[in-house]
Amino acid sequence: MKKILFLFIASLLLQSCDDGDIIVTTFNFDDAELKNCGGVGNYVFYKVNPDALESLSLRLGTMDSIYKPSGTRVFTLNGTSNFVNYRTYDGALGTSYFCSSIPPTSPNVTVDYIAASGTVDFVVTFVYDDFDGLPTDSEESGDTDGDGLPNIYDLDDDGDNVPTVRELDDGVPRDSDGDGIPDHLDPDDDNDGVLTRDEDKDGDLDPTNDVTDSSVGPDYLNAAVANDYDINRYRVHTYKIYKSVNITLKNLVLVKGEEEITQETINMGAIENVEIKDKTIRPEFLP
Structure with missing residues (x-):
């Protein structure tokens, strides 16, 4: 901001x-x-x-x-x-x-x-502005995902390849699995034991478009689907x-x-x- x-x-x-x-x-x-x-x-x-x-x-x-x-x-x-x-x-x-x-x-x-x-x-x-939908003064200090980019200019604070702005509801942090950790700081958004980043079947560094059950939504938010595709790259960041x-x-x-x-x-x-x-x-x- x-x-x-x-x-x-x-x-x-x-x-x-x-x-x-x-x-x-x-x-x-x-x-x-x-x-x-x-x-x-x-x-x-x-x-x-x-x-x-x-x-x-x-x-x-x-x-x-x-x-x-x-x-x-x-x-x-x-x-x-x-x-x-x-x-x-x-x-x-x-x-x-x-x-x-x-x-x-x-x-x-x-x-x-x-x-x-x-x-x-x-x-x-x-x-700095990473356009992640969070005011700079409200972001967690440090580098949550350890990717070398401080949270204040990291558009994906938890390194799950889902941009922080897509893990908010009208600017308010979402906690999909109810574990007390907001999605933008939670590397496993559905708490199924597989990192969100690794639930990327097509390997395009975008877990949001991998859907096994359309009635539930993307696999990374579906605890019943826990396939690990071992993704070892981050998406490109801009700020x-x-x-x-x-x-x-x-x-x-x-x-x-x-x-x-x-x-x-x-x-x-x-x-x-x-x-x-x-x-x-x-x-x-x-x-």
Whole structure:
């Protein structure tokens, strides 16, 4: 089940010194959405305040996928490959201003600060969806069937080759044999001594279509039929990974000529589902 990330982006109050004068500038990006474009070698994240004709942008020149590992990575700003810009303009920005392969000629930049130092906390969060009909936070922890896929992204939690979603009644776990173990966690759904996975006469890795007595239903739910066909493969599993990011700038020093703006922390915000990956795998069968 996908989760929704909520974020609050505070107005940024920055101070700089120029020949002893204190310049106070309010960057108002409260209502600005954090957006992104680019890819390996040129990742771009930016926010635009169209009312004040200003932008705050981050470029990361890393040559690997920044969305692949979950957790926190820290990037150092160096003013060249990794840098932050605060800019103001003499006109409105087009929708492709930050993402165009050809640098735009307008609007003109009227103020341009670039980060000479600081760090970026880049937090990547993964949310898995195996479409098994169960909310992620209600699934059993661990790997019930030992197939190497945690229950949160295992579409067949008990490894019986019957997808979990087919072992629910309107989203409620079913217990066909009344043994106190719900079918989606019970490897022997009719308690006849033969594993559900092995009651697959045609060997197509789908026990639901093997029926000896149509008045009862599939053999794996018919305790009177207990034929063991020794199935030693799992069906192919698919799931999605929804990746979200949260970006925080720390100890930022923005420079324009002799002027410097320092800020201890700037929360640029978050992007939900910045990358979505489809995964397909056949778990290894371990007898």
